[in-house]
Amino acid sequence: MKSNATILLFLCFKTMNAQQVTIIPQHQYLTEIAGSSYVRTGRDFSFINDTAANWQPVQGNKIFWNPFVTQWLYCKVANTGKTDRALKLWLNNVQAGVSRLFIVHKGKIDSSFATGSLLSSKQRATEDRLLSLPVYLRSGDTAELYLNSFRRQVGITITPLLMDVQHESANTNLDYWLVFGLSLMFVIGIIAVNIYFSFPSKELFWFAAYAVSTLFYSITISGFGSLYLWGSFPLFEENAAVFFGAVATACLFELSRLLFNTKLKYKKIDRFLKLFSIVNVIVSLLGFNLLINYFSPYTYGISLLVLYLVQVTGYCIIFVLSLITVFVQKQKEFMVIALLFGIILIVVSMLIMQETAVIPFDYRFHSYMIAFSLFPQTLIPLVFFVNRIKNQLQLRGEEIVKERLESEKRILNERLRLGKELHDDIGSTLSGIKLYSHLASSQMDAGDQQGLDRSLTTIQQSAEEMVQRINDQVWLMQHELQTPEYFLQGVVEYAGKMTASKNMLLKTNVDAFVLKEAAINYRELYLFCKEAINNAIKYSDATELVLSTNKNQDYVLLAIIDNGKGFDATSSYTGNGIKNMQHRAKEMGAQLQINSDAGNGTSLILKFKITQ
Structure with a gap:
């Protein structure tokens, strides 16, 4: 850029005749200057009368500045009032680059004021968001304003105006x-x-x-x-x-x-x-x-x-x-x-x-x-x-409310079920014990020692069965059997204890993943398996018990097999144990297949429809 001395020398030989902007005193505190301004591009300072500078008048009330080009704005202002005016030249755009104001007044140039979005607040002439530069005009003075600005990235639109500093309330x-x-x-x-x-x-x-x-x-x-x-x-x-x-x-x-x-x-x-x-x-x-x-x-x-x-x-x-x-x-x-x-x-x-x-x-x-x-x-x-x-x-x-209600309903149903089973199983057992007690008393009075021994044995067995059923209910309430893993763990543990008490060999081939393919009530299945194991332990005279799971194309299979003496499965007479297991299988929606011959052992196979 030319030095200030060169600019002053050039100023002495130039006559300025650009359109004048009149600042109306007192009541007019804001003046748009775009309509009476001129713009150009170029790196160096050039006066308005420099024809080579190619100054162009602004059309309208806004000015568009392209990026990567140094932009210049010129306007001439006059204070025709009787009071001095402290003004600000507002650019009204927060993205204007580094902008410097040259004020030409009475042959002197003041270029001490700069602003722009690329300067920190302390480097700006004023800490104004919309970017402004101070202009002070005494009464009767005329000055020329040259503003240059440079910004990279994108173009911006400015609407320059002069505003009295005493009326900045709008901004x-x-x-x-x-x-x-x-x-x-x-x-x-x-x-x-x-x-x-x-x-x-x-x-x-x-x-x-x-x-x-x-x-x-x-x-x-x-x-x-x-x-x-x-x-x-x-x-x-x-x-x-x-x-x-x-x-x-x-x-x-x-x-x-x-x-x-x-x-x-x-x-x-x-x-x-x-x-x-x-x-x-x-x-x-x-x-x-x-x-x-x-x-x-x-x-x-x-x-x-x-x-x-x-x-x-x-x-x-x-x-x-x-x-x-x-x-x-x-x-x-x-x-x-x-x-x-x-x-x-x-x-x-x-x-x-x-x-x-x-x-x-x-x-x-x-x-x-x-x-x-x-x-x-x-x-x-x-x-x-x-x-x-x-x-x-x-x-x-x-x-959550629905789950809580369903949980309470399940608890109530479990209480009702438990009460019913205790009433049906234990009640009938106690009734039998009471009956045999009266019979034993009569046999004792009559001196029937053999009959008395049979009655006492029956009372003992009934009491043992009642205790076992109560233990089953307590065990079921204390253990969660809603998954095949817990179910198999409980059944294998029980079978192991029972076979060990009779010196029987226990073989297992069970897979929890097979059982997951069917919809199974594991609580009922556990009671079924216990009853089947008890029958095998008590009545089969077997030396080996097998628990296994398998599946075919349509069904999941659970088998309980012993190598004992067996029985005639085609006989029309079946004991309470078989009837109970058939009833439990029906309650579970499963098919029960009983295979047994005298001297060839017994196999109980439950079939559950595959649902997954």
């Missing part, structure tokens, strides 16, 4: 509202993270990531990020908005894939959203390479443009999916998701219309639109997930 109030909005988004982010750790799932992970990345995107585009957080890291600041925006969009698309189950229902859409999420983040990361000159700004700009178009297409697709889910699939809870993407599409449309001058560009409206539209974009999915979790907890509560 201050805007800042307060933005801080309020960001505070709400911060709260939503904290809630989203807490919900994820309380109810971890993939959907809640992507929602939490979306809420946090959207919060940082809001901090970036509001200007508070560069002002307070990363203004000292220009390489990050210049790509921060693109990067956080890309991450937020990718998280939203991943969340949508899970919510709508596109992997199974809409495979082509799923591939599109997944590919876009990956490419979106990659392109945003390439922005950092652009800043260190590894990527063409033109190519990168085209990539961003294509990416934004595809992004809007993705929003439209998800919006249509949400409407289908609500009105066709009748899932009313997705109405808020449709509202979410409807808001996104409205905001995107409004921003596009502003940038393309379909509607007038207003920096305040622009700031409000971006900042406050992001709040419902995080609040709506939060409401969706809170409502879903509430419904899930309510459903789980109903299931």
